[in-house]
Amino acid sequence: MEVAGPAFSFNLPFGQCPDCAGVGVVLAGDEGLVVPDLELSVVEGAVAPWRERSAAGCREAAVAVVSGWGVRPEAPWRSLPPGLREVLLRGREVAVPGRSEVFTGVLPWLAERQRAAAGGSFPGQVFLRPVPCSSCGGGRLRAEQRAVRVGGRGITEVSALPVTGCREFFAGLELAERERVLVEQAVEEILERLSRLVEVGLGYLTLDRPARTLSTGEAQRVRLAGQVGTRLFGLLYVLDEPTAGLHPQDVEELVGTLRALRDRGNSVVVVVEHDARVIEAADWVVELGPAAGEHGGRLLFSGPVEALRSSEESVTGGYLAGRWGRGLPERRRASEPGRELVVRGAVEHNLGGVDVAFPLGCVVAVSGVSGAGKSTLVDQILYRVIDRALGGDAPPPGAHERVEGVELVDRVIRVDQSPIGRSARSTPATYTGVLDAVRTLFARTERARRCGFTPGRFSFNSPGGRCEECSGEGVVRVEMHFLPDVFLPCAECGGSRYDAETLSVTYRGRTIAEVLAMTVEEAAEFFREDPPAVRGPLRVLCEVGLGYLRLGQAGTTLSGGEAQRVKLAAELHRRAGRHTVYVLDEPTTGLHARDVERLVGVLHRLVDRGHTAVVVSHSMDVVRAADWVIDLGPGGGRDGGRVVAVGTPEEVASGRGHTARHLRRALGKDGVPGEIGVR
Missing domain, CATH: 1.20.1580.10 (ABC transporter ATPase  like domain)
Structure with missing residues (x-):
């Protein structure tokens, strides 16, 4: 059988799996979503999709099935016999008073509504969860394409490898003489492109990783890797906040990529950048200011970075030279014994069975290189579990055993950089x-x-x-x-x-x-x-x-940073009372050192009012000013997902790893002055 190259694309009809249309996942009913409250009975609406008025017939049939089993319809779902629960969920032929008929369980009922929607949305869609396609196993391709082997592996197996593993596979590929003549050039090009991804610090990503799951920094570095590999020169590159979402270790790799573009004969213009490492690596710096809004708009400095540090007018130069910026907090807060949120057995994405405690009444910083699992742990597990426990509508949390201490929290608020409104009406x-x-x-x-x-x-x-x-x-x-x-x-x-x-x-x-x-x-x-x-x-x-x-x-x-600070200001103005956990993911994106300093001050003021702030951040200015640090890693992707260190910033800095090295520099522990923008 001869298979053409385009047939291996899951974006084309003759290559994609017909059951999942090349997506790799299908929507299937989830028992946890279908029956969210085990204490309710079928009469009280334990089966959530059948609570709506249009499903009254299904609910009545379910009550008849329960009665036919000799069980009281008012009995809570938790007490129903396992066999009865299986019938209610998946259906089968059952005997109801006076006759025998086929009872359609709630999961087949949802599947039928999904088929009737023909790819569109339908009311019961909220009770479905994406699961790997049973036909292709998540590989997205037809069986014919998956059967083709190169070096003993199919294309879906190769795509599931991390970039570093994929490069090793192609570098060690043994081909016959005739095969080498046909594909040698293609293999060389594949190796070069994979090497570019490794050079920008993305060796941990798998090739089949959906683009929507990439962080901002990862997506930007993917694009940069593509540009480095073009070998073009005489181009002008314009970048806006290229360090957004990057750990200091990743920033060093990014700077190397930018220099490679420059050395090839291109001009690299970073339009907006606040990261000190990128500014210090620049050949020429242009600064506007001195403040924001109508207080800005003036040219403060234009010249080499060496002259920037000595400029009296430059706000940025003052921070780089250490003339501005306050010291560390006078003391580190310590949580009371037993007052903590504990995540047990977190295994979502690359988390490897993580057990970790978040002390309450503190500023808790979660650090680690890009792809280490920070957002998965904090946003997809901790935040979602608390929000749903308090009656919120957060999506289902990621895979984990349990979260302890939720009863100690009265509110949870995710303070992100999304707009404060969708129209001009929100101000x-x-x-x-x-x-x-x-x-x-x-x-x-x-x-x-x-x-x-x-x-x-x-x-x-x-x-x-x-x-x-x-x-x-x-x-x-x-x-x-x-x-x-x-x-x-x-x-x-x-x-x-x-x-x-x-x-x-x-x-x-x-x-x-x-x-x-x-x-x-x-x-x-x-x-x-x-x-x-x-x-x-x-x-x-x-x-x-x-x-x-x-x-x-x-x-x-408003910019993302402005919108986030408006939200925090609204919270600061509230009356102190119920214990609130504030969750922030990369709050320093787009912020100058002066703004970072103010942000850190706001977080500490919230905690002084009796609340807790959990901050996912790569900024060492935020990490060093926190009361407690949870460092994940040691790398990204498959090399991450483990707890590297926990403790005060000083304790974490005394260990090993990328964060420890950069945190020592921020704290001035290795002979280098502390960094900028701290409390």
Whole structure:
């Protein structure tokens, strides 16, 4: 049988497995999702998909089956005989009072609805979990393609190898003379491309790894490896935050890749970069500032990095030279005995049966090289378990035995860098609650009372006082058909969001639109004598370094770091009370050293209020300022997934591994001054 090269592509119909369409996984019913509460009875809705009104017939049939087994329908699911539970889940021919018929279990019922949806979504989809395709075993290809062997291995077996193992396989491939003539050039090209991936620190990735599961740093290095292998010259490369999500060890490898591009005769322009190692490795540095927003926009420095350190105007130079930045915390917090979250037997992805404790009432940093398993442990297991235990709707957690200590937590909040809203309606003023208090002040003015205006009149999110031409957004959308839509200021309200009557009301000489146009700093000064409900959030926003934002600035225009600090500011303004676990994944992405310093201060303030902060971070500035460090590794992918060290930053720095080496430098333990941006 002769098989053409394109037939080995799972993206083409004649190569992909027909049962999973080349995806490698199919959706199948999951007993844990179908029966989430074992204490409920069938009558009370233990079988979650049959709680909906349209499935009333299925629920009644299930009750009849339970009764036919001589079991009370009110009995909790946990107490049902195993055979009965199997029938309810998977169905079979059963005897019901007066007749014998086939009972369709809930899992076949869900499968039938999935087939009827023909690839589209359907209401019961939330009860399905992706599992490897039984036909191809997750290999994505047809049986004919999987049967072809090279060097004793099929293409799916080779794709499942890590990059380093795949390179070893092709380097040691023994071919006959005729085969060597046909494929020698292809093998050389394969080896070169695999070597490029190893050079940028991605030797642990498997070739069949889905792109959506790659971290930001991994995806960017994959693209860089492709560019290095082109052997082109005379090109201009523009990169934006290429170190996002990278451990210091990975940054060193990235710098080597950038230098290789430069040495080949290319120009490498890093548009935005805050990492000290990349800045120090640059041939030329251009710095803008001195601050953000309207306080920035000036050229502070342009020249070699040696001159940057001695520049008095340069903010970055001050940090690099050690003139700025505060020292370490005066003390490390210690959790009370028994007050900790303990993850047992974590085996999701590359985690190798990890048992690890997260002390409560501390800033806990989780470190390790890219691909070590940090996000899997914290986000996919710890956060999801706590959220679901507290009644949240987080996705099912990754594979693990159990998580102990969840009863000690009252809330869990994942503070990421996603936008604070999906439209111009979400602003710093609305997210932090400032606008609610400001609307109350406007409603108390004499003119507002005379006109009968309530606080709702001054909301641009509801009819009454907003401009109806733009529905309170201040802009109108102009459809460009084959081009992206264009947003223009509303001609009716001039972008103010409100109608003329609402704008006729002023508070101390300012309209509501003029207040929203203020920066946070201006508003804090303007409302300095007003109630704490107004002053408090404004003060906190200034303290986290966001005084330059405008109160009415659309949330979609904020950077990831700005959005994250707005969320943290909103939390700081809440009343201290219920114990909250804050989960942050790479919070320093896109932040300058000055902003990192403020972020670390915010985290410690949250913990001082009786909460816990669990931070996944590669930034040694964050790690060295934490109370407790959990270091995973020692490498990435199959070489990771193990606990390398736990303890205070000083204890972790005294050990071995990539994090220990860089943490010693950050703490100044190896004769090198400590790094920047600490508490």
